[in-house]
Amino acid sequence: MTVFTVDQRDYAARAEAVAEEFTDDAYTWEGSVPWENLQRLAEKDLYCPSISEEYGGQGRSDLAALLLIEAVGRACPDTGWFTYMQSMVGPRAIDLFGSEAVKSEYLPAVTAGESFVSIAISEPQAGSDVNNMSTTVTEEDGTLVCNGEKTWVGGVPFGDAAVTWVRFPEGLGSVVIPYDDDGVEIEEVYTNMAGYAQTRFSINDVVIPDDHVLTRGKDAFKRQLISLNWERLGSSALTVAWAATALDRALAYASEREQFEQKLDEFQGIEWKIAEMYRNVETAASLIYGCAAGAQGHEEPPSRLRTSTAKLHCSQIAEEVVSEAVQVVGARAYQQGHPLEYLYRFARSRRIAAGTDEMQLNTIARALKADGLPAVSER
Incomplete structure (x- = not known):
């Protein structure tokens, strides 16, 4: 895993502590907006971290936004989705490319957790x-x-x-x-x-x-297309968050549930599932933060090759890990209202949203044909 700075680790720890407050109501939103959670993040100077300070953000790096998305997404999938959308998508485009007038019109309410x-x-x-x-x-x-x-x-x-x-x-x-x-x-x-x-x-x-x-104009819109590289990483961080919380739930259930006079997590078949799920979560997270650590903000963003690879891999891993967690828990997890059923419905969306699997494959292939395989020094 990428080594974060002390400040980045402190920021992630603060985000985790506040996000813990969201767990009681997690998996209950069903299409409504967790405004109080967003406003709580804003009160704690956590929300929309990469948006400029003059409009209510923290003026932090996009890497900080990824850390926030993952921390919040693990605690509450809905709040994680809103955090991603308002930190890395529409409002971020306004902050990067908008006039003073349009920034002042929309961003302060967004960063306060009062607008979308x-x-x-x-x-x-x-x-x-x-x-x-x-x-x-x-x-x-x-x-x-x-x-x-x-x-x-x-x-x-x-x-x-x-x-x-x-x-x-x-x-x-x-x-x-x-x-x-x-x-x-x-x-x-x-x-x-x-x-x-x-x-x-x-x-x-x-x-x-x-x-x-x-x-x-061509040059201006090209900059917006490049900014999608960060959006892809934001989506990837969100999916890793959902996969990680699914794994956590599978672990907890397997350690408590008894079948045939032994705990589920004592069966080798279940152990292998859990090990594979962890491998997938960890490699996906490493891919995301490796991309982010090698970039220098929006001036030198991560490449389209690496971010499309991360988006494709993480979206597929999320669906796979959540599905395996459902398999571990069994019929209970297949019922409407169970957190894993809820998570699966969320996870499936990311193979379509922010660029389908097929579009990411096209991007990867075209980048490799155009530029070749990256050198070791370019990692």
């Missing part, structure tokens, strides 16, 4: 094919106007705005669109396996103020 900003990328026809997006921003008499449709957007019922990927005449870019704009219409709301709403909404002649444009 979504990310809106997918479209009904384009899916994962970003280059086929049809949501456009055109210039009409000096005014920017957006039209299009987005789907699978999380957080709309309780959110305030979405960082929305769009097509400008000169290429791809991104803007911030508030949900209360008259031109935003909710077309359909789906409930996913984890119990959360995902929304399809249309954008009809929404005027985009200049200060709500985040990225425009």
Whole structure:
């Protein structure tokens, strides 16, 4: 495992201590927002650590955000998801690329644990094919106007705005669109396996103020694409957290449950399962923090090759480990309302969200074809 600094270890320990307060209500949220948990993290100067201090964050590194996501995600899967989304996704894009006006408008409420900003990328026809997006921003008499449709957007019922990927005449870019704009219409709301709403909404002649444009032009949008490397690591830290807590529950159950006059954890078959589960959790965590430790913030982020590898591996490991934990516990874990059943519904999502397994495989293969295998000195 990567050796962290004293400050990073202290930060992680503080996060673990506060997150312990969330365990009593964990696995009960079922699609509602744990606002009190988010606000508790904010009160303790833990929430949104990599967002700038002037907007309520701590101005820490993205590595600190990964440590927070894992610590919180182990205690409460819902609070972990919100921590990831608001530390590494939509609000982080605003902090990195936004104007002073749009940062001041949205970030203070987010970092206080009182607001949610979504990310809106997918479209009904384009899916994962970003280059086929049809949501456009055109210039009409000096005014920017957006039209299009987005789907699978999380957080709309309780959110305030979405960082929305769009097509400008000169290429791809991104803007911030508030949900209360008259031109935003909710077309359909789906409930996913984890119990959360995902929304399809249309954008009809929404005027985009200049200060709500985040990225425009090839070079600017390229920077946003690079920032996805950190988002992939954030998703990876979240999945490792869920896998680790599943393993912990399997260990506890196996040490107490008796069958055939001996404890479950005395059967070699169960011992091997537990050993394999730990191997998977530990190698996944090492992959994440190894990527993060070798990067220098957003100026020199981890490579797309390594972060896509981490995202792919950790997403698959999470599903596998949680599934094996269900197998260890047996029928109880298969019942609705059991923490492991709850975790499985969460874990399965990460093989689709933040880039599907197949998209990560494409990225890995293309990076290897373009650049070759990294040298030892590049690890």
